[in-house]
Every structure is written in C-alpha cells, then in structure tokens.
Amino acid sequence: MDELINKLKKEVIEQLNLEEISPDDIDPDSSLFGEGLGLDSIDALELIVLLEKNYGIKIEDPKDGKKIFHSIRTMAEYITEHKK
Amino acid sequence: MPKRIFITGYGIISCIGSNIPENLNSLMRSAPGTGPLLHVDTILRDEVLVGEVPKTHQELFELAGVAPVEGYSRNALLGIIAATEASAHGRLGENTGLKTGLISATTVGGMDRCELFYKDFLENDSRNIYIDSYDCADSTEKIAARLGIHDFVTTISTACSSAANAIMLGARLIRNGRLDRALVGGCESLTKFHLNGFNALKILDKEPCKPFDQHRAGINLGEGAAYLVIESEESMLKTRNTPLCELAGWGNACEAYHQTASSPDGEGAFMAMKAALEMSGLKPADIDYINAHGTGTDNNDLSEGRAIERLFGDRIPKVSSTKPFTGHTTSAAGSTEAILSVFCLLYQVIWPNLNFTERISELGFTPVEKLLTGIPVNAVMSNSFGFGGNDTSLIFRKVNASNANNVNNADNADNANNAGNAGNAENIEN
Amino acid sequence: MELLITSYSHLHDNKVVVNDRLVFYQENILKFADFIKSVYKQEQITYPKFYKMDFMSKTGFLAAELLLKETTVAGYCPESVGVILSNSSSSLDTDIAHNETIKNRSGYFPSPSVFVYTLPNIVIGEICIRNNFKGENAFFISETFNGKLLVDYVEELFINKRVEACLCGWIEVLGNNCNALMALVENSELRQQQADGNYKPIPFNAENLNLIMSRN
Numbered sequence: 001m002d003e004l005i006n007k008l009k010k011e012v013i014e015q016l017n018l019e020e021i022s023p024d025d026i027d028p029d030s031s032l033f034g035e036g037l038g039l040d041s042i043d044a045l046e047l048i049v050l051l052e053k054n055y056g057i058k059i060e061d062p063k064d065g066k067k068i069f070h071s072i073r074t075m076a077e078y079i080t081e082h083k084k
Numbered sequence: 085m086p087k088r089i090f091i092t093g094y095g096i097i098s099c100i101g102s103n104i105p106e107n108l109n110s111l112m113r114s115a116p117g118t119g120p121l122l123h124v125d126t127i128l129r130d131e132v133l134v135g136e137v138p139k140t141h142q143e144l145f146e147l148a149g150v151a152p153v154e155g156y157s158r159n160a161l162l163g164i165i166a167a168t169e170a171s172a173h174g175r176l177g178e179n180t181g182l183k184t185g186l187i188s189a190t191t192v193g194g195m196d197r198c199e200l201f202y203k204d205f206l207e208n209d210s211r212n213i214y215i216d217s218y219d220c221a222d223s224t225e226k227i228a229a230r231l232g233i234h235d236f237v238t239t240i241s242t243a244c245s246s247a248a249n250a251i252m253l254g255a256r257l258i259r260n261g262r263l264d265r266a267l268v269g270g271c272e273s274l275t276k277f278h279l280n281g282f283n284a285l286k287i288l289d290k291e292p293c294k295p296f297d298q299h300r301a302g303i304n305l306g307e308g309a310a311y312l313v314i315e316s317e318e319s320m321l322k323t324r325n326t327p328l329c330e331l332a333g334w335g336n337a338c339e340a341y342h343q344t345a346s347s348p349d350g351e352g353a354f355m356a357m358k359a360a361l362e363m364s365g366l367k368p369a370d371i372d373y374i375n376a377h378g379t380g381t382d383n384n385d386l387s388e389g390r391a392i393e394r395l396f397g398d399r400i401p402k403v404s405s406t407k408p409f410t411g412h413t414t415s416a417a418g419s420t421e422a423i424l425s426v427f428c429l430l431y432q433v434i435w436p437n438l439n440f441t442e443r444i445s446e447l448g449f450t451p452v453e454k455l456l457t458g459i460p461v462n463a464v465m466s467n468s469f470g471f472g473g474n475d476t477s478l479i480f481r482k483v484n485a486s487n488a489n490n491v492n493n494a495d496n497a498d499n500a501n502n503a504g505n506a507g508n509a510e511n512i513e514n
Numbered sequence: 515m516e517l518l519i520t521s522y523s524h525l526h527d528n529k530v531v532v533n534d535r536l537v538f539y540q541e542n543i544l545k546f547a548d549f550i551k552s553v554y555k556q557e558q559i560t561y562p563k564f565y566k567m568d569f570m571s572k573t574g575f576l577a578a579e580l581l582l583k584e585t586t587v588a589g590y591c592p593e594s595v596g597v598i599l600s601n602s603s604s605s606l607d608t609d610i611a612h613n614e615t616i617k618n619r620s621g622y623f624p625s626p627s628v629f630v631y632t633l634p635n636i637v638i639g640e641i642c643i644r645n646n647f648k649g650e651n652a653f654f655i656s657e658t659f660n661g662k663l664l665v666d667y668v669e670e671l672f673i674n675k676r677v678e679a680c681l682c683g684w685i686e687v688l689g690n691n692c693n694a695l696m697a698l699v700e701n702s703e704l705r706q707q708q709a710d711g712n713y714k715p716i717p718f719n720a721e722n723l724n725l726i727m728s729r730n
Contacts, residue, residue: 016627019565038562041345045286045626053623062286127619191633193604202617220604220655238663239655241604242635249652256670277609280616281629337593338651340642343630355593355648359676471630472639474651 004076012072015050016043028072036071044069051075057082089255090320090327090483092265093174093313094423095166098410099135099306102147103169108427111435114455116409118292118304123158124196126276128283133290135306135411136274137162150230155213157194158307160223162416163271166309167227171267174313176231179323182264185236186228187254188311189246189270191415193220196273223271236263241415243470244377245336246270247310248418248478252334254314264319269311269419278414279305285344293380293412295405296389296451298442300380306411310419312426329429332366332463332481335359339473345383350391352475353377357395357465360477370463371401371479373434375425376451377467378405379412388467389447401465404437404452418468422478425464429482433457515701517672517718522683522697523580524730525553525573531730532580533713546690550576557583561644568608568631569692571640574599574685577696578641584713585698587645587679596649596677597638598668601686604634604655637685649677659684659695659727661720668699668718678704684727695727 009023012032016039030036033044044065051057051068057079059065068078096103099117100110110117118135121128137144144161145152149168167188171177176184194217201211216222221239228237236257240250247270254266282288282305289302314331315323337359339352346352361368377388385405392400406424413420428434437451462482469475524531528549530538538556543549550572554564559579564572587595608631615624630636635653642648650671654663664682671677683696699718716722 017565018562020562040342042285042343042627042630045284048286049284049623049625127616127622191604195609202613218606221657238660240652241633241655242638242651242653243633253652253667256674257666260666260670260673262666276616277613277632280624281612281626281632284624284626284629286626336650336652338597338638338642338648340592340639340646340648342643343636343639352648470635471633472635472651473642474635474638 001076001080004079005072008072008076011050011054012047015046026072030071032069032071051079055079055083087259087316089258089314089316089331091312091314091329091331091426092320092323092325092327093170094311094328094426095169095173096308096310096420096423097137097162097165098308098413098420099137100409102139102165111409111424111427112455114436114438116292116438118408118411121274124274124276124279126279128279131290132279132288133292133304134274135304135413137307155217156226157214157217157223158196158273159190159192159194159271160217160226162273162307162309163188163223163227164230166269166271167231167267167311170269170311170313171231174325175323176233176267176313182319182322183235183262184233185254185257185263185266186224186233187238187240187250187266187268188224188227189240189250189415189418190220190223190272191241191243191246192272192275192278194218194222195275195277199276231267233267242474243472244412244414244417245468245470245474245476246415246418247420248422248466248468248476249336251312251314251331251419251422251478252336252476255331255334258314258316265313265315267311267313269309270416271309272307272413272415274305274307287381289380292439293408294439295376295378295380295407295437296385296444297440298444300382300385302381303379304407304411306413308410308413308416308420310416310423312419312422327483329426330481330483331478333360333364333479334476335363336474336476339475341473344471346387346469348387350387350394352473353388353391353467353469354394356475356477357391357467360465360479364479364481366463366479368396369399371465372461373428373464374401374403375421375464375466376403376405377469378407378437380407384469386444386446388469389444389449393448400449402434402452402456403449404435406435408438418476421466421468422480425466425480428461428464429480432459432461434459434461515672515703517669517699518702518715519697519718519722520700520705520715521581521585521713522695522726523577524726525577525694526692529730530580533584537580546687546692566627567640570605570607570634570685570687571631571637573687573692573694574637574696575640575644577683577685577694578645578681581696581698582645587698590679592646592648594649594678595647596671596680597641597647597651598664598680598682599638600654600656600660600664600684601634602655602657603686603688605632607688608632641681661723664723665718665720672701695723697723
C-alpha cells in the first residue's frame with residue numbers, strides 16, 4: 001500500500017501540473033479538494049483520466065469521484081480493490 | 085437619445101430546419117431535431133445524441149448555392165446558407181451606399197474538414213486548401229465575400245456566448261455611427277474535436293437533454309448557423325425595411341469564478357441580465373418570456389435558475405430552454421435563440437421546455453412544459469453563457485404603435501412573411 | 515473624456531517590456547515554455563494555478579500581472595473593469611495538444627484540463643478570476659493586429675459607461691512564437707492613482723498601440 005501511495009503522489013503531481021509541490025508535501029490522509037491541495041472540478045475529471053490511463057479503471061459517474069478522490073489513501077484503496 | 089436598433093431580417097439553419105419557415109414549423113409542432121450522429125467519424129458515434137443538420141456536405145453546397153469546390157468547411161457552408169437567407173430578407177444587396185458590417189461568431193471554426201483530411205496534410209499536399217479553412221475567421225471571410233460586405237468584417241470567439249456577443253457588437257457599431265446596418269450571428273458545425281472534449285468534461289447526455297429538470301444529465305451538442313440583419317431608424321428610412329422587432333437591451337459580464345463552471349449563485353448571469361434590463365428601460369415585470377441558456381448540465385441550470393430568481397423575485401416570467409429542439413449549437417446558440425425569441429414576439433407564442441418532468445429541488449419555479457399560443461408576448465430576454473465566465477443577455481421588444489415613433493409601418497408580421505412561406509401561427513398549428 | 519494608456523506590458527522574442535522599461539531578457543531561451551516560466555519565477559508570483567494554464571493563458575496572465583504591478587485598479591468596482599483581447603491563431607496552440615489526445619484509438623485519453631483551454635477567451639477568465647474583474651469581456655480574432663478595432667470597441671464601452679477601466683490587447687501564442695501586448699486604459703478624469711511614476715500615460719489610439727507593438 002505504501003508503495004502504491006508514493007507512486008500515486010507522483011502521478012497526481014504530474015497529471016495535475018502541481019509543479020511546486022513535492023510528494024513529501026502531500027499527506028496521504030488529508031483532503032485533496034477544498035482546504036487540502038485546493039483542487040477543483042476539472043482536476044477531479046483529470047483524476048478520472050489518470051485512473052483509466054494508468055490502472056485501467058473506468059469511472060462512469062463523475063459524482064462517484066467525491067468519495068474515491070477524497071485523499072491519496074482512499075484513491076489507493078479504490079485502485080487495490082478494482083484493479084484488473 | 086441613443087439610436088434604437090431594429091431587426092429587419094433573419095436566416096437560420098439547424099437540425100430542425102434549413103430556413104426560417106422550416107424552423108418555425110418544427111417549433112410549432114414541438115418537434116425536436118436531435119438524434120444519432122451521422123456525419124462525424126468519432127469513437128463516440130454510438131454514445132452521443134446530437135442536434136445534427138441532416139444534410140451531407142454535397143447537400144449543403146446545393147443549399148448554399150455554391151459550386152462544390154475544395155476549401156469549404158461544413159461550418160462555412162452552414163454560415164453561408166443562414167447568412168444568405170438573412171441578407172435577402174433584410175435586403176442587404178440593395179442600398180449599397182449604406183455602411184454595412186458582418187460580425188460572425190464561431191469557436192470550432194473549420195475543424196470539421198481538417199479532422200477529415202488531417203492524415204492527408206501530413207502525407208501529401210492534396211488537401212492543403214483546407215488548412216486555411218481551419219482558421220476561425222475563414223467562414224466569416226467566405227460569407228463576407230459571398231455577400232459583398234466589406235465595410236467592417238470581424239470574427240468573435242467567446243465560447244457559447246459568441247453569437248450573442250456578435251449581435252451586441254453589431255448594435256454598438258451602429259449606435260456609435262460606424263455602421264448603418266450589420267449582419268450579425270454565428271455558425272458552428274459538430275466536430276470530433278469538441279464532441280470528445282465535452283465528453284471528457286462528462287457533461288454530455290446520451291438521452292434527450294432535460295434542461296431545468298431535477299434529473300438533468302447534460303448537453304446534447306448541436307450545429308447550425310443563424311444570422312440577423314440589424315439596422316438603425318435612419319437606415320430603415322433608406323432600406324424601407326419594416327422591423328421584426330427591436331433589440332432593446334444587452335448586457336455582458338465576466339463571472340471571475342472558474343474557467344468552465346458557473347458560480348453557484350449565478351453572479352455573472354445576474355449581472356448580465358440586470359445590465360440588459362436596465363439598458364432597455366423595462367421593469368422585470370415587463371419581461372414576458374426568458375429563453376434561457378438552459379444547457380441541461382447540473383451546474384448551468386441551477387446557477388442560471390438562481391440568478392433568475394434573484395432578479396425577478398416572486399414574479400418569474402415564463403422560462404424555457406429551446407436546446408432540446410436544436411441541441412446546444414455552442415457558438416451559434418446566441419443567434420439561433422435570438423431568432424427563436426423573435427418568433428415569440430411575432431407569433432405571440434412561447435416555446436416549451438421539452439423533456440421536463442420534475443422541478444429542480446433547489447429552485448422555486450418550473451419551465452414552460454407545453455407550447456403556449458395566443459398569449460401577449462411584448463418583451464423577451466435571451467441568455468447565452470460561455471466558458472470563461474462570459475455571460476450575455478439580450479432583450480427583444482415587439483414594435484407596436486405606442487413605441488414605434490418613426491419606424492416604418494410597424495406591421496411586423498407582414499415582414500416576417502416575406503421571409504418565405506412561414507405563414508401565420510394558426511396555419512402552422514393545423 | 516480623454517482615454518489614456520496608463521500602463522502596458524509587451525512580451526515577445528524572450529523579452530518583456532513594461533512601460534518602456536526592459537524588465538526581462540534572456541538571449542538563448544529556445545523554448546517558449548522555459549521563457550514564460552522564467553518570467554513567472556523572476557516576478558516571484560505565488561499562484562499555483564499558473565502551472566495548470568495553457569501557454570496562451572500563462573502569457574495573458576503574466577502580461578496582466580506585470581502591468582498591474584506598476585499601477586492599481588483597486589479603486590474601481592469589479593463590475594466596471596473590462597478585459598478585451600484579440601489574436602490571430604485563436605487557441606490553435608492548445609487545439610493541437612487536444613487533437614493529439616483524440617486522434618488515435620490507442621492512447622485515446624482526452625484531457626479535460628487541456629480541452630478547457632481550447633477556447634481563446636479562457637485567458638480572459640483567468641485574468642478576471644485572479645483580479646476579480648467582472649466587467650465586459652470579449653475576444654476578437656483577426657488576421658493581424660488590429661489596433662483600430664480594439665480602440666473602437668473599448669471607446670464605446672467607456673462612452674456607454676460599461677467600464678471605468680479596461681485591459682485590452684493582443685495575445686498571440688503559437689508553438690515557440692509569442693507576441694503579447696496588454697494595455698490598461700483609463701479615463702483621465704476617473705484615474706484614481708498616478709500609475710508608474712516614471713511612465714507618462716499616452717493617448718489611447720491605434721497609432722500608439724501600433725507604436726508600442728513595433729517599438730519594443
């Protein structure tokens with residue numbers, strides 16, 4: 001899990017162009033949206049692309065993203081559960 | 085007193101008809117034009133429902149009266165068809181001494197042919213003529229050349245509010261005396277490019293779209309073109325045109341909220357509608373009908389609905405979105421819906437918001453569900469909002485004896501009939 | 515009413531000129547991406563969203579930042595500050611990037627954040643979001659820089675009291691070529707603060723816009 005979390009951090013930074021943020025700056029349990037990294041609705045859609053591109057996981061309803069993308073850890077858990 | 089601006093001609097092509105009479109007829113029959121995608125080759129072909137003009141490239145050449153040569157995008161042909169109809173109706177070919185402008189809106193431009201011939205561009209030179217057609221201004225230049233307009237020609241590109249902004253710009257150029265009259269509007273054709281883009285934003289509905297419905301699920305993209313002839317009173321004395329109606333007000337504002345999303349309270353929509361209303365000198369209660377932007381997305385309809393509630397309080401006019409009829413024609417939406425709004429003034433009707441079943445829980449009003457006929461419609465507001473937070477609202481007012489002043493014989497339904505065999509509302513309903 | 519260009523910025527050929535002063539120049543930057551990032555770094559702006567923008571928005575955003583540093587528009591109410599921009603390639607630079615993601619069935623991953631920028635007027639949205647400007651905005655496309663169009667349009671906004679201050683200009687970015695001019699236009703009677711003390715405002719007309727374009 002820790003390995004996946006570290007990998008995800010790097011992927012999220014790259015996909016979302018978070019240039020001034022390093023993987024160490026991201027707490028795996030803190031919220032990605034709102035207060036946390038300050039991501040917005042377009043970023044949420046980018047994370048859907050990331051899951052599909054890198055893990056082959058399709059999310060049809062963007063509303064599901066809220067739970068899945070709460071934090072890096074919830075993302076990692078979702079990937080572990082759904083990865084083909 | 086600032087110059088008044090009148091609409092004296094119009095032309096349209098959309099998925100519900102290739103000219104004014106056909107569009108009016110479909111609306112009167114509450115017959116939408118959306119369906120499966122036929123003319124664009126994309127991975128999404130079976131997954132989208134669109135408002136596609138049911139014509140091949142060859143058929144569009146014929147409708148446009150252009151000899152089928154290379155270099156014409158679908159976008160340019162749609163533009164020429166609607167612009168030619170409007171120009172003939174508003175008699176732009178006569179009185180050539182008048183300063184005449186063309187302001188045309190498009191965003192996707194001539195992308196449709198470029199997608200088709202992209203591989204040729206890379207591999208050989210056979211289709212290079214279409215590279216020029218990619219440019220947004222290409223369709224505008226072709227329309228201007230075709231109609232002999234050269235005093236002022238420009239292209240405007242502000243996403244889905246583009247054509248409304250073209251109308252606004254034309255009106256301003258007339259008001260400050262730089263032009264006597266103008267052909268204003270926009271054109272847009274469906275492309276793989278923006279179908280895939282909107283799909284990536286997850287805001288396309290695979291079913292017929294349901295604006296202002298609790299269970300709305302997104303947009304049906306559409307294509308088409310619509311142009312209006314606008315002119316000053318002085319110009320009308322020379323052209324002897326009778327007005328279809330007056331362009332009584334306009335407002336534009338930037339939301340400064342998000343690149344694509346509207347703010348939850350609809351601040352930009354509110355500011356644009358308020359500015360248009362103030363300019364028109366009308367009171368909120370004078371607006372009989374709002375042709376809403378109403379795309380069918382979660383975000384737009386709630387935001388726009390809240391802005392309407394804020395401006396109109398507990399006296400909300402009749403509201404509907406006509407996008408279930410035409411699809412969302414993006415850069416052509418502003419002028420398409422302007423013409424649909426002018427119809428309401430001419431024929432005293434209000435278009436239904438098709439596919440509506442349940443009120444949005446956060447809103448206190450519901451849109452018009454069935455075609456309303458024979459009710460007084462004296463002023464209509466038409467909203468067009470675009471990505472980038474560019475929000476525009478236009479107000480159209482019926483010309484009647486009390487506000488006509490020097491306007492030529494104000495029996496405007498007569499002029500509407502000049503457009504073709506549209507006939508009157510009663511005939512069409514039968 | 516007299517309209518003045520009270521501040522301007524001009525970015526092109528690895529140079530940045532603000533109010534007649536060269537504020538950035540590096541001869542051997544080959545990539546536009548490196549140029550625009552270097553300018554951002556030099557200006558010490560903290561705005562993480564900058565990195566998410568496409569090149570045209572980055573350019574327009576920085577052009578606005580650079581000239582607003584020299585003056586202030588804080589005294590105007592947000593609804594009275596407009597932004598009117600133009601260029602010749604629309605959003606072609608980003609259109610190409612989006613097309614790359616959809617042209618083949620393999621590797622078909624259209625990016626929402628790229629698609630968002632395939633509209634030329636998004637750069638106006640970015641400037642308005644940053645500065646909380648809520649006035650009129652429009653984006654024009656013409657073959658070459660058309661100062662007269664900008665002047666005609668902006669004058670009209672002032673005459674009809676739609677704006678009290680207006681950013682206007684030309685933001686052309688395609689590949690590694692960039693030419694961006696941004697001017698702040700104010701009504702001499704309403705100006706609330708002397709702009710950059712070393713810069714003498716000039717009349718807002720097409721000749722002066724063309725002059726700035728060609729001079730720097």
